[in-house]
Amino acid sequence: MKIVVLLKQTPDTETKIKIDASGSAIEHADTKYIINPYDEFAIEEALQTKEKAGGTPEVVIMSFGDDKARELIIKGLAMGGDRGVLISNAGLESADSLTVAKVLAAAIKTEGASLVLCGRQAIDDDNMHVGTMTAELLGWPHVNVVTKLTLTGEKAHVEREVEGGKVEVYDVNLPAVIGAHKSLNTPRYASLPGIMKAKKKPFDAKTPGDFGINAADIKSKIKVVVKSYEYPPAKPAGRLFQGEELEVMADKVVQLLRQEAKVL
């Protein structure tokens, strides 16, 4: 059994976002990158699945990205992954989700995985596309926003959280793509020996061409482009009530909600 974990590099949540002068790009010179937080749950689930299966499945950490993703894949190896695969996105930096999925699906096919774990969504673009699109391209089922995963033989029993606290329960055949939600598990920290070992673990640097993908061809088919960026309109300065009697302030705010803000 082989498990592939999909990892996306995302800007640290504290990053200040600065739109460049042309308005068509974000300045990323000072950006610090982290493993997309949901992908850590995917890594943890892969490691737990491996442990439950007696340590036999290989856990492959795979990313389509630039060289900054290398360090993050190695972090995943330090947590316990067995092998890293970095597929270079050189020339495809502006790929849309479907293009990313096409590359990942081809790579997964070559790997021959029986389970793919990913995050429910990347916290930068918040699309929730890539895992599901990859599943469709492979002809596999998927379940996303997963809070519970139980594997028995060739099947997975999966719980997915939807609105109103409702839970959808699925039985899916493997191979499948599972998108991790945060309550799936608690990701471990990499141990010091783990960090030492990670640098020596196998690491494959690949290009889409290695998986039979013609980069120029898929580039010419990109379907979603970002034309420009803008800051959200500034909120008018708020009103802060303090120092008055609490009941007076509560009354003022409730009246303003009806008369000025008109939300009640």
Add this chain to the structure above:
Amino acid sequence: MKVLIFVEQRDGKIKSSAFEALTVGARLAGSPGDAAAVLVGADTASLTGQLAGYGVDKVYTISGPDFALYNAMGWAAGVEAAIKDFAPQVLVGVASPMGRDFFPRLAARMDAALLTDVIAVDWKDGALHGTKPMYAGKCRAHLVSQNCNLHMVTIRPNVMPAQKTGSGSASATTLQVASPSAQSKTVEIRKGKSEKADLTEASLIISGGRAMANAENFKILHECADVIGATVGASRAAVDSGYATHDMQVGQTGKTVNPNLYIACGISGSIQHMAGMRTSKVIVAVNTDKDAPIFTIANYGIVGDLFQVVPLLTKKLKELVGH
């Protein structure tokens, strides 16, 4: 231009946000003859009447016992059948848990562009133009679709209001769709605890943070919420401390909410919390610390102890709504 709108129902009830999608779809289509809706579920034929007046002449229904429980494979097959019959250039849905689950599958199948969770959308020069909040709401991106025959979009709930455009009713067309794949079976859908609107769809929300101090104290938020029909949310600190369940979490790793009114009680206003609620139309904050960051985005702030202020707000709201 031909537009197909996916109308979401669960348990035989059409989602209110589906009417927002219909309104957007009818606007993009320009005329009712160019707009069609598609419903998938156990018995959807009985629901088509509710679409009257929303500017679509045609409604596709895909029904049967195989469609009793939502499943991405089944729903994708159903909507695909409607696409094949109607041949739309645009497919509109809602960025709800259901829409966000099967639209990416359908987009990959149809080799379509997919713009997700947009707050504004237009059709210009043969392309969809969508505006999407990103980086946790810190900026907005303008997206354009290209290189495809089908352009798909999901809209963020509660942003573009639903509006009837006429009185015309839609004629129903039943499509026979083979039972969905055996690769994925939905075993059951367990009911949530709450009958209230989900946070992601709620128009009024009152949330508590670490300062709530324990689960029991959330009662005062529920009492306030009940007066105005609000849904109760929480910060991650409150969830991680066990005061609230994780489906109540608002923020970057919780839910993105977009209510008309968000009342934050004892929440400091971390960047990750604000990521999930900063697009709320009106924000009220109650905090003992006048320098709490939450006040920087609040329209109205009260500096005070939430255990005193919240019951007073409840009392004043009761007087206002008259019960």
